[in-house]
Amino acid sequence: MSSIIPRKMSPAARQFLDKIMALSDALNERMAVKALIEKRQAAKQQLLTMGLPTRKDEDWQYTSIQSLLQQAFSLKHVQEPIELTTAQIQTFLPNFDTIRLVFVDGFFSEQLSGGFDFIPDGLSIEMADADAIQTINLSEKADAFQWMNELMLDQGVTIELDARVSVEAPLHILYIQTQTAEVLSPRLQVRLGQSSQLQLLQQYVCLTEEVTTWVNGISHITVGENAQCKQLVLQQLSQNSFYFNHQHFVQAAASHIETSYIALGALLSRHQSVATQQGDAAETDQDSIVLGRGQQVMDTRTLTQHQALHGHSRQLHKLVLADEARGVFNGMIEVAKGAQKTDGQMDTKSLLLSPKAKVDAKPQLEIYADDVKCSHGCAAGQIDEDQIFYAQARGIRRSDAMQLITQAFLLEPLDKWQTQPEMQAWLTKLIVQKL
């Protein structure tokens, strides 16, 4: 280890890292599980070597983490979960049936959770503190935030679904943060057996707008042959919060995943979705809806790795940016040698509502096979004056017309929920409220 030269860090970055390392040390004493301590210590070494990213790093060129570095966080400073009533969280809940798991400041709340009747045979949900979360191993390419998750690793959820089991109700995992300056490092591991089906809804909220939190999560989802997974990540943290999430799908042959990310909150957010198609004829759909206001920085990233024959992938990313918000998109489609007949498509569209809003996009293709169809499109602009005029000519007020056009623009990725009108209506309501 001594041969590796630690990276130089700014004083702010160094201080921040020292503080969260102290949190990790305290956690080691509180949760003295040997395997976890080893993992956290390895993460500490790794972080000392790699340092925290700056805008000089290619992957962080458009995303500055300065606002995060100025904050100080604590880890589980409340020893007992805060008691909440169902009425208090009602506003966050959808009006349809789900299998609901609620975590308050990282503690599982049995009282708030529900819908256990919908759990079929063959679906197992484990919230083991130690064993389940140890099985996620970070890749060599893991970034500093994944290592920070490992550094403060304390809990996770493992979901296993047996072959040929189809779960009717969506599995809803709700994380509610009630304490200010708390860091949450959730881990989720999902394994879908052959030909199984699951809908997953991950929701991140703060109890009130006054709560400032930092969520730094990792999800690993393995999708078996011919299995289907429809996932939705709903990020509604308070406007001063921080959100980092890294999710990785590993797909077997003929599996199908659909993942949507809806970003409405957080001062600084970065959602990275990786899909690796290991088996032939896998399908991957990745969508996102990003609505930024104020000083928000919203970073969405996708990496689609086509490694087998006949892969198919589709992406549609919509960004609406108002005030001084900054949107960042980075998408990469990688087609490995031999991944013939791949069909990959990626679309990013941004609407800038104010003169100070910004968007930076990097849609990329890296292709090593010839018999493929790959394309990406990217567009940015403001609302077309002609469209507003068209609406105004029909007696619609200018402000209403703009609202209408923006809404129609932003909600396009929700079309895929048409078969579930309740879900679509709920999501539409959530987004329109924010507009």
Added chain:
Amino acid sequence: MSETTQYQEINDLLSKNSSYKEGFFTQTIVDTFAKGLNEEVVRAISAKKNEPEWMLDFRLKAFAHWKTLEEPHWAKANYDAIDYQDYSYYSAPECNSCSSDCPSGNKGLSMEMDPEVAKAFASLGVPIYGEDSAEKANIAVDAIFDSVSVSTTKRAELEKLGIIFCSFSEAVHDYPELVQKYLGTVVPYHDNFFAALNSAVASDGTFVYIPEDVRSPIDLSTYFRINEAKTGQFERTILIADKNSYVSYLEGCSAPVRDSYQLHAAVVEVIVHENAEVKYSTVQNWYPGDEDCEGGILNFVTKRGICEGAHAKLSWTQAETGSAITWKYPSCILKGDYSIGEFYSVALTNRRQQADTGTKMIHIGKNTRSTIISKGLSAGKSDNTYRGLVRILPSAEGARNFTQCDSMLIGDQCGAHTFPYIEVENATAKMEHEATTSRIGEDQLFYCQQRGISEQDAISMIVNGFCKEVFSELPLEFAQEAEELLAISLEGSVG
């Protein structure tokens, strides 16, 4: 090594590289600096060219800065770290470099030219004798052989219009105020590693100045030729188009077949004033190396233009077929309101060539417009990358960009990559970007073959169709040359 064995070797190399017809070598007496790079060499280059103090200062500043920099390796190309001490930084045919004897103004007259050098250009089809070529080509040529400009044609004719068309070294002597005013304004010496290197050891290049209200009646052109082994060519080209002027400038290049990598690090600066228009076309055909691209040219070029005034227009057109490694991003800084930047590119890679090329469009002025059309073709075991930046600054009210990058893969061993960077900081701007990847379909080939068109011709036809949008931007003879080049470079690449 005796001369005969040397020729034998060259012939062997040539036969291995039958597709590279410019691969011959000119035997002439040359004045070449010993290998190595240090401050002495920089001073010696400057002394050789009888340069004034300010030019030497510029070189030394750049050199001091260069030493602090690290060789960039971010491009999608694998190459070993270059040993900069293993190159010679100055080489010139003897009888033209006797600058101590003949006054600098006399340079460029064809009568002093080494006949061997003249022969070389003749076989390349470059019309270096102004008189002969008058009826042949309506074009003025600056021919550059290794480190010096050997001939500049039609100068007198152009001078009548006030157009300055000469080699960079002459410009340093004859128009110092103009050179000083513009040198390093678009590409400063500290811009990047290779720009710094070029600023330090700049060999020769072309200097063009089009005065106000003048439309250049003929195309201006430079032909670059690297001849000596293990030398680097570091030309510096400055092109200035004053108000309401127009010029079309062409650039071509080639090098002999060698078994060791040769280095080419050029800098081009283009300044376009109000209402002026510059069309800059390049056909790059440096020696790509043998079957494994060993010994090809390493081409690291910084090309940048600024649209200084309102309604200025700068258009880059390039056909890139040569070089083992290409690292080139002709850029436009759109500073004047309503200025226009264009980039049309065809990049073809075969064997193990690696090209990382694209453009930067920096929108500063109001209602500025830019168009990027890039066509990448990869064959063999090559990698072809488009890397481009479109930046719309907050001041660029109503800016407009359209980008289209198409890649075509020929064979399953090659790679095609697209890395666009898009930064929009003004809401009134409109930008669109599209990229696609495809290949020559078997059904397309079958369709042609069924109609009696040979496979080779069919491929050539499909490829030319694919590149048509770009070739139509090239001046006529150049377009034809580019088409032929593509056909030759692609020969035998489809099995």
